[in-house]
Amino acid sequence: xxxxxxxxxxLFVNFISCDSKDIVAKxxxxxxxxxxxxWESKGIDSYSFIQRISCFCTxxxxxxxxxxxxxxxxxxxxxVTYDADIHQSILTxxxxxxxxxxxxxxxxxxxxxxYDATSGFPTSFYFDFSFMIADEEIGYTFTDFxxxxx
Numbered sequence: 508x509x510x511x512x513x514x515x516x517x518l519f520v521n522f523i524s525c526d527s528k529d530i531v532a533k534x535x536x537x538x539x540x541x542x543x544x545x546w547e548s549k550g551i552d553s554y555s556f557i558q559r560i561s562c563f564c565t566x567x568x569x570x571x572x573x574x575x576x577x578x579x580x581x582x583x584x585x586x587v588t589y590d591a592d593i594h595q596s597i598l599t600x601x602x603x604x605x606x607x608x609x610x611x612x613x614x615x616x617x618x619x620x621x622y623d624a625t626s627g628f629p630t631s632f633y634f635d636f637s638f639m640i641a642d643e644e645i646g647y648t649f650t651d652f653x654x655x656x657x
Contacts, residue, residue, distance in 0.1 A: 536611055539620070543604045545627030551600075552579040553655040560596060561633070563642035568596065576600075577655060598647065603629040610634045617644075628652070 559571045572585040576599050581589040584597050598606060607620055607629060617635040622628065633646035 536608070538622075539604065539607055539611065542622040542627040542629070546600060546604070549626050551626065551654065553577045554600070555651070555653050555655055556649045557651045558597060559648045559650075561646035561648070562644070572597070573651075574599075575655065600628045603632070603647070603649075607632055610636075623652070626652075 553576060555573060555575045557571045558574050560569050562569065573583075574581060574597055575583045579599065579601065581594070581597055581599060583589055584594045589597070610618065610632075611620075613634075613636055615634045615636045616638050618633060620632040621630050623630050629647075629649070630652075631646065631648045633644070635644035637643065
């Protein structure tokens, strides 16, 4: 377990150390509020992206999935009509803000959140709520954000 944690930590540090002007990498609640206001000011409600989850989970759960959102509602995941019972881990941008807020309020032992500098939406986040509990840490990465016609 210690080796796995070390490897994940090193990969995570390497990932967040990339220099990019398109990313805001701050993690406090005031930054979350600022980025959420930026996102809401854009009025974007139809978009697509690729979601990847990093956790000690099945490959089916963690594999990248294309998500299509129209008028603020998820309509498809990986080319299949969205089903809330099957796609519980799929997050719209608004749901990401809620998830991050609730996770930060839980006072995690380790965490990181990155936002798109132009539109404010969370591009990735990682939470480890307890170093003493194995395999409860989770991370989300969102790539290939594209506006959709409504």
